[in-house]
């Protein structure tokens with residue numbers, strides 16, 4: 145590996161850091177975000193919600209359990225969250241090339257080189273994180289050999305169109321027919337649905353699902369500013385006229401809120417971690433959740449037919465919404481985890497139960 149190649153990290157505020165390259169050697173620009181999880185880099189790097197972002201890991205030791213390697217379709221679906229690395233670059237404090245894990249067959253560095261994704265280590269990731277927490281999220285560039293790309297704000301692009309499936313795909317042969325609007329879905333959402341006796345029909349983000357027959361509609365996670373998704377929002381508005389159950393996760397939640405007439409805004413630096421506490425509204429019950437989002441729903445703008453379902457115990461932001469009378473609900477956090485705590489996976493059971501009830505009527 146090219147342990148000696150140096151690369152520069154330049155932030156929008158003009159500050160510069162020098163690190164050592166461990167991935168592909170190519171300059172990139174994007175939005176810099178940090179994740180405080182201690183594990184889960186193969187899952188995070190392949191999570192389509194990170195499209196366009198340069199990810200900083202605050203956990204200092206990265207690479208020590210390698211990655212599952214270059215896999216064919218079935219295994220790839222089992223071990224990664226999508227078919228490729230989605231982040232624009234990865235910044236870590238200490239990279240280790242030595243790895244050991246039951247399903248590792250490749251080092252993180254070799255995998256990143258294969259996917260042409262740069263990575264740098266030897267950077268003070270705590271200092272970077274403190275900066276983002278104090279000044280808010282920032283654009284950044286990683287520069288090799290003085291080749292400096294233009295600044296790029298990924299949130300101005302339609303990132304969902306870049307990660308959504310180009311065609312309809314069907315998974316499983318279960319009792320409940322779930323139409324999955326793929327805005328950049330993580331594979332574990334599909335796995336969590338398939339475990340629960342469903343057939344999952346995965347369709348592109350702008351697909352007009354209103355003409356389809358299904359038992360439940362699922363709106364996935366995905367990258368970027370939710371307001372970019374005008375087709376999905378328009379289709380959701382029509383789906384709200386029906387009584388068929390709808391569940392959303394993360395971007396899906398924001399799209400449901402926008403379709404309901406509420407507003408979303410960009411958080412100062414987002415929530416990306418495995419230990420976000422959310423309180424179930426109307427109770428004192430708190431769940432520890434896995435999260436990855438930079439935008440949030442403004443609870444004050446929810447119309448009267450919608451209510452907050454969960455609220456973040458750290459900063460009181462919206463962590464989920466539900467319709468007051470129809471079987472529509474959504475979580476801003478990730479009940480599918482992958483990676484992170486699985487404590488809220490029961491939300492998938494709630495969705496199945498809603499479909500069962502609706503079919504019995």
Ligand SMILES: NC(=O)CC[C@H](N)C(=O)O
Pocket residue numbers: 193364365366367368369370393394395396436437438439440
């Ligand atoms: N994981 C997600 O679905 C993220 C949703 C959205 N892109 C945000 O950052 O808020």
